Amino acid sequence: MQERHLFEYAVIRVVPRVEREEFLNVGVILLCNSRGFLQIRYILNEARLQAAFGELDMEELRARLQAFEKVCAGRREGGPIGQLGTASRFRWLTANRSTIVQTSAVHPGLCLDPAETLEKLHRELVL
Numbered sequence: 001m002q003e004r005h006l007f008e009y010a011v012i013r014v015v016p017r018v019e020r021e022e023f024l025n026v027g028v029i030l031l032c033n034s035r036g037f038l039q040i041r042y043i044l045n046e047a048r049l050q051a052a053f054g055e056l057d058m059e060e061l062r063a064r065l066q067a068f069e070k071v072c073a074g075r076r077e078g079g080p081i082g083q084l085g086t087a088s089r090f091r092w093l094t095a096n097r098s099t100i101v102q103t104s105a106v107h108p109g110l111c112l113d114p115a116e117t118l119e120k121l122h123r124e125l126v127l
Helices: 046-053 058-073 076-082 086-093 114-125
Strands: 005-014 024-032 037-042 101-103 107-111
Touching (some): 005 037, 005 058, 005 114, 024 046, 024 058, 037 058, 037 114, 046 058, 058 076, 058 086, 058 101, 076 086, 107 114
Antiparallel strands (some): 005 024, 005 101, 005 107
């Protein structure tokens, strides 16, 4: 029997007007600390985002999500936060914030393969 691993995930949301609390899910971030796994999967459906929210600066939005990727990767490009340990980077990325890119509450689970679980959650919660 394969060993199951504890994971935590949050949904990444685009919230163009934080005072209205309206959002669209665009991605998922998943941490499996026992496997040293921290990754993000996102997709920007520009037509859907613009239909829901009108004019959005897609380049700025793309840059913010790419910053999430850099922090997840844990490289120098992620700045000082990117140099932290895996769990600390996840906590920083999923902290409450009032910006155009926010995350849901963090949810736990058990998985066999964190990469497969990330893909499954992305399909179910975003696509």
